[in-house]
Amino acid sequence: MSSTRSLAGVDEIHAYLIEQLNSALRRPGTFSQGDAALWMLVNHLLFVECQPEVWAEEQRSWASRGSGSSTGLGGMFGELMPGGNDQDCVASVYTEFAHRRGWLRPDRLLAADEHHALRARVRQWARTDRSWADVLSEFGPPSILCGGDSPLYSKTLGYLGEDPEEPMVFFHLWNGSTTAAGSTWHELDEPVLLAVRFADALFDEAFTFTPEGQRRRPEPGSLCG
Numbered sequence: 001m002s003s004t005r006s007l008a009g010v011d012e013i014h015a016y017l018i019e020q021l022n023s024a025l026r027r028p029g030t031f032s033q034g035d036a037a038l039w040m041l042v043n044h045l046l047f048v049e050c051q052p053e054v055w056a057e058e059q060r061s062w063a064s065r066g067s068g069s070s071t072g073l074g075g076m077f078g079e080l081m082p083g084g085n086d087q088d089c090v091a092s093v094y095t096e097f098a099h100r101r102g103w104l105r106p107d108r109l110l111a112a113d114e115h116h117a118l119r120a121r122v123r124q125w126a127r128t129d130r131s132w133a134d135v136l137s138e139f140g141p142p143s144i145l146c147g148g149d150s151p152l153y154s155k156t157l158g159y160l161g162e163d164p165e166e167p168m169v170f171f172h173l174w175n176g177s178t179t180a181a182g183s184t185w186h187e188l189d190e191p192v193l194l195a196v197r198f199a200d201a202l203f204d205e206a207f208t209f210t211p212e213g214q215r216r217r218p219e220p221g222s223l224c225g
Contacts, residue, residue, distance in 0.1 A: 028087035066203035088147030088156040106143035115161025130193040151190040168199040
């Protein structure tokens with residue numbers, strides 16, 4: 001007598017993939033090296049939604065925004081900040097895409113006026129050196145934290161408002177987590193802010209670097225881990 005097994009339905013598979021994607025965005029390092037897990041989950045979701053062509057469109061969008069490095073998003077970040085291809089930086093760009101697709105499950109939405117005020121003043125605010133604690137004190141808990149909450153590791157905080165048309169704002173924080181020769185890992189008590197980035201903008205216009213971020217920027221042609 002043969003046994004039968006029930007299979008998950010399309011809606012269940014879709015919900016499961018969204019749950020896994022949200023977990024991977026928050027802790028990309030526990031899922032894979034690089035962006036392999038994020039890429040796979042996005043591809044599976046688009047397959048379930050019968051829109052596989054959207055991924056090629058998104059990659060063209062990244063290229064048009066300035067991610068022209070042969071090593072992709074990681075390479076682009078690596079040219080801008082130490083340890084710049086840390087997975088949380090790359091995960092933040094996937095977070096933008098997940099938000100536009102309606103897949104992102106934010107931990108918090110900022111009220112419209114709160115998000116507007118953040119966007120209006122954050123570039124000037126970031127022209128002074130800031131820490132992780134400073135970001136939380138000034139703007140509150142993020143909508144999404146990419147990279148985990150340990151102070152020993154770099155991370156990216158993303159802030160999202162109630163209006164889905166308004167861009168996310170990301171804070172890229174660093175704590176010496178680079179494999180570059182001569183670097184000191186975990187050299188700080190808590191991560192420091194290197195740059196603020198506005199989502200969906202041209203990459204060379206999206207970043208505002210703190211003084212520390214400017215000091216830490218890699219030399220042209222140097223390798224960043």
